[in-house]
Amino acid sequence: MKLTVALLFALALHAADPVRVRLVTGGHNHDPEFYLPFINEPRMAVSVEPHPKAYQGNPKNIDVLVLYDMTKVSDPKTREWLKAYVESGKGLVVLHHAICSFEDWEWWGDEVVGARYLNTPSRGLPPSTFFHDLELDMQVVKKHPVTSGTDNFHIHDETYKGMWFAKNLDLLVTTKHEKGDGPIAWLGPSKTNRVVVLQGGHDKQAHLNPNWQRLVKNAILWSAQRDTAAR
Numbered sequence: 001m002k003l004t005v006a007l008l009f010a011l012a013l014h015a016a017d018p019v020r021v022r023l024v025t026g027g028h029n030h031d032p033e034f035y036l037p038f039i040n041e042p043r044m045a046v047s048v049e050p051h052p053k054a055y056q057g058n059p060k061n062i063d064v065l066v067l068y069d070m071t072k073v074s075d076p077k078t079r080e081w082l083k084a085y086v087e088s089g090k091g092l093v094v095l096h097h098a099i100c101s102f103e104d105w106e107w108w109g110d111e112v113v114g115a116r117y118l119n120t121p122s123r124g125l126p127p128s129t130f131f132h133d134l135e136l137d138m139q140v141v142k143k144h145p146v147t148s149g150t151d152n153f154h155i156h157d158e159t160y161k162g163m164w165f166a167k168n169l170d171l172l173v174t175t176k177h178e179k180g181d182g183p184i185a186w187l188g189p190s191k192t193n194r195v196v197v198l199q200g201g202h203d204k205q206a207h208l209n210p211n212w213q214r215l216v217k218n219a220i221l222w223s224a225q226r227d228t229a230a231r
């Protein structure tokens with residue numbers, strides 16, 4: 001009973017203290033269903049900002065930066081801001097086509113995201129490619145707060161193929177589909193903050209999938225060092 005009271009108290013505290021999410025868009029069209037995980041979600045206070053405006057201002061006002069933009073913006077100011085953000089210890093979630101951003105920024109790919117979508121040949125690899133409208137079976141390969149409440153699942157989504165990945169990625173979800181690389185959700189290698197990367201999430205067929213929505217929410221809460229237990 002004591003535990004239950006303590007838990008209720010903790011939940012009430014969190015509801016009163018939502019995770020401040022800055023959701024970054026721009027550079028790629030997307031379906032409105034993308035916003036479903038953030039609607040009627042009292043654990044989060046979300047502001048949607050297009051890039052490059054999103055990469056400005058005081059990072060103290062953000063708990064988790066969620067990237068769903070696609071940008072080649074590589075001016076030193078943007079990089080400086082993002083580097084300071086990552087080193088501040090705040091959460092970072094990189095969704096779908098945001099993996100394709102900052103391709104030529106080695107630190108970002110190697111030490112933060114742990115992967116790169118190659119628009120041009122690089123590191124001895126040919127350009128990456130993508131496949132739309134696939135029926136994918138996903139395997140949850142690690143018990144983790146991000147995969148909490150999610151078993152193996154099926155989703156209609158897009159895959160990327162031929163990406164570069166860091167060695168020893170901390171994998172959470174994978175697919176064996178021949179048109180995918182394997183990794184679908186993983187923890188970024190950053191040593192200064194919590195980074196979660198989800199490769200899925202192309203259009204409304206993925207956005208409407210409750211498993212995708214749960215992974216997005218859990219990724220945000222975990223990167224903010226909050227409890228991901230389903231409610």
Ligand SMILES: [Zn+2]
Pocket residue numbers: 096097158201202203
């Ligand atoms: Zn896509």
